[in-house]
Structure formats: C-alpha cells, structure tokens
Amino acid sequence: MLVTMVNACLRDGHGGSPTAVLEETSLTEFERCQVTELMGTSHAVFVSADDEDLDRPLASLRFFTARGELPGCGHGTVAALAFLAENARHDPYHVTLQASERSFAGEATRASGHVRAAFDPGVVQLREASVDERAIVLDALGHHPDILVPEIYVASLGRPRLLVPLSTPTAVAGLQPDYDLLRDVCDRLGLLGCYVHSVPTSEGRLSARMFAPSIGVPEDIANANSTACLAARLMQRNMTRIDVDMGDSLGSPATITATAQQTRLGAQIRVGGAAKVIQTLRLERGELNRTT
Numbered sequence: 001m002l003v004t005m006v007n008a009c010l011r012d013g014h015g016g017s018p019t020a021v022l023e024e025t026s027l028t029e030f031e032r033c034q035v036t037e038l039m040g041t042s043h044a045v046f047v048s049a050d051d052e053d054l055d056r057p058l059a060s061l062r063f064f065t066a067r068g069e070l071p072g073c074g075h076g077t078v079a080a081l082a083f084l085a086e087n088a089r090h091d092p093y094h095v096t097l098q099a100s101e102r103s104f105a106g107e108a109t110r111a112s113g114h115v116r117a118a119f120d121p122g123v124v125q126l127r128e129a130s131v132d133e134r135a136i137v138l139d140a141l142g143h144h145p146d147i148l149v150p151e152i153y154v155a156s157l158g159r160p161r162l163l164v165p166l167s168t169p170t171a172v173a174g175l176q177p178d179y180d181l182l183r184d185v186c187d188r189l190g191l192l193g194c195y196v197h198s199v200p201t202s203e204g205r206l207s208a209r210m211f212a213p214s215i216g217v218p219e220d221i222a223n224a225n226s227t228a229c230l231a232a233r234l235m236q237r238n239m240t241r242i243d244v245d246m247g248d249s250l251g252s253p254a255t256i257t258a259t260a261q262q263t264r265l266g267a268q269i270r271v272g273g274a275a276k277v278i279q280t281l282r283l284e285r286g287e288l289n290r291t292t
Helices: 029-039 074-086 131-141 169-174 179-189 224-235 285-290
Strands: 002-008 017-023 044-050 058-065 068-070 093-099 102-111 114-119 125-128 153-156 160-166 194-198 205-212 217-220 241-246 254-263 266-282
Touching: 002 029, 002 074, 017 029, 017 074, 029 044, 029 058, 029 068, 029 285, 044 074, 058 074, 074 093, 074 102, 074 114, 074 224, 074 254, 074 266, 125 224, 131 160, 131 179, 131 194, 153 224, 160 224, 169 194, 169 205, 179 205, 194 224, 205 224, 224 241, 224 254, 224 266
Parallel strands: 017 044, 058 093, 160 194, 205 241
Antiparallel strands: 002 017, 002 266, 044 058, 058 068, 093 102, 102 114, 114 266, 125 153, 153 160, 194 205, 205 217, 241 254, 254 266
C-alpha cells in the first residue's frame, strides 16, 4: 500500500504537522493504529474518494492515532484535502467530506509548492467550565499565574476539550504540564484534552498548544478543530478571524487560520491552513504485523 506524507498547517511554507494519508484499504483497526507508529506521525487519515460527480466529488475520511480511531481531526482533514487536491482535475477543488456520520464542505486551492485548504468543522458547543473542571485541570497544568481562570471554557465538536487562556505567548511557551496527571484528569472528565492559548492581538494573532495525552498525543503540532472552537468563542467578542501559531515547542512551526461569522442559523466557522505533499512511500502489510 502507498502512504502519502503530508505536512499540514505550514507556517510560511515550512514546518507543519506530518500526517500519513492512505487510500482506504482492508486493514484492521489495530493495523491502522500501527501506521502512525511506523510512519512516525501523530495521526493517520484513510481516504475513500468518489470522483464521478466532478462538480462536487465525495470523500470519506477516517482518522487514527496510536490509541484508536477519532471521530474527527482538523489537521488530518487539511492533509486529506491536500492529498485529494493534488490528484484532482479541477482547481480550486471543492468536495463534500464525510466523517463520523457527518457531511461537510471542504475546499483546496493549489498554490506555489503547496495547497491551501479549508473546511467547515461543524457546530461548536460552548459553555463555561465548572469550578471542579477548572480546579482539576489547573492541578495538571501547574496553576500557572498567567492562566486566566475565569475565562476557561469547555468547547465541543463532538468531543469536549478545555480552552485555557494565558495572558502572553511567553506564558504559553513556558507551560510544563504533568502529562500523566493530565491524561488521568481528561479521562475522568471525558475531555479530549486542553487547548492552551494566549490572548489574541487586535489583529487576531495568537499562539497555542494542544495537550491530548488521553488519545496518545501528549502535544499536538497543529490542532485545527480546537482552533475552530476558539474562533467560535472569540466571535462572541466580535473577533472574526484568528491566525494561531502552534508547534514551536516541538520544533515544527505551524499556523492555522479560522474565520467566524454569525448567520441566522448560528456561527459559521471555516478553518484550515497550507499543506504540502512531501513524499509517497510503500508500506507492506507485513511490516505492520511486525510492529510492536
């Protein structure tokens, strides 16, 4: 089978989150999880595309980490869109994506040496974190003095995660969570993880880090779905666009862009970034079976 390596959510053409993208194949769930370990990526995306309707092709996506299947993955969706666009006959490329029984719109445009992709992440549900949720998670994050405790929110795009604001990008960069405690806390509260972010500038620029040890990703290089959640939260303060820098602490700078606008049907969010196909490798099924 062929594995396409895509760096998703580049910053100025560099960095990004390495993601394994494969055409749908007859692997077991265990073998799909092994792909991430063998390829050295946090996530793998399996794509099944139907291009018969060239005006609006369909593509189904499944996302895996080393721990199991996820209902969604934002940077994995960006990687899949880049993979599909590279093989598409039309530019810009518009597609209806299906993942976890949800259909949503995606688009990608080829640029010089990369693809710019965006998609509709779905309806974001927001609520203030409870006192207990704040206290337990703050223990795991170290009670950092720059954490703006009253502003901690729970946001969900199918799975809830905490949005934890810090006053400055320097405070975000210096955070040193207790990963074992954070995993236990997130498991206990049913959380995907913690998205820690700085207060945005007036132009909507900020930095963020996503900690998700419960799904086998202690820290994510890029997390587009959580960025979409933050965009929905900041729209309540009339901020309609954010550019979020991530991955610096992991040596792979990434940037995710999200826009938000209020419609009569609710908040409409678009999230995405630039992505680049790096290489295509051949992976034999026997290699997966030998992985331990």
